Amino acid sequence: MSTENDVDGETTRITRKGQVTIPKKLREEFGLEEGDELLWQKTEEGIKVRKTTRSAGRGMLVDDDVSAEKREEMAEEMEAEIRSNRETEWTPE
Structure with missing residues (x-):
């Protein structure tokens, strides 16, 4: 995993299985826990990821x-x- 920081975040790598690690700082900030669902949306700017409501x-x-x-x-x-x-x-x- 790369922790190269840019202006708004961190970068990570996609594994061969298509898995991505969410940086700990972001998991803590947004209250993401094991079992939470994320919604991946295609936008004009790229991909937007957000936590779905429980x-x-x-x-x-x-x-x-x-x-x-x-x-x-x-x-x-x-x-x-x-x-x-x-x-x-x-x-x-």
């Missing part, structure tokens, strides 16, 4: 009378449980 489908399976605050709380609890399960259940072979 809340797009939140509350779809909850009754309509549940408040937005409660929906968000439930979604955050489920997300924390999923992350915890990923960390404890996965073992490298």
Whole structure:
């Protein structure tokens, strides 16, 4: 990985498998974590990458009378449980 800095960022290399490492500084600044989804968009200037929102489908399976605050709380609890399960259940072979 190259850490050559330009005016607005850092450069990295694409692996043979098409993978790219997001610089730690940017992951921390934008709150990017394992499992987050990124949207790659073609623009006139080139490629734009942005984090997709986690809340797009939140509350779809909850009754309509549940408040937005409660929906968000439930979604955050489920997300924390999923992350915890990923960390404890996965073992490298």
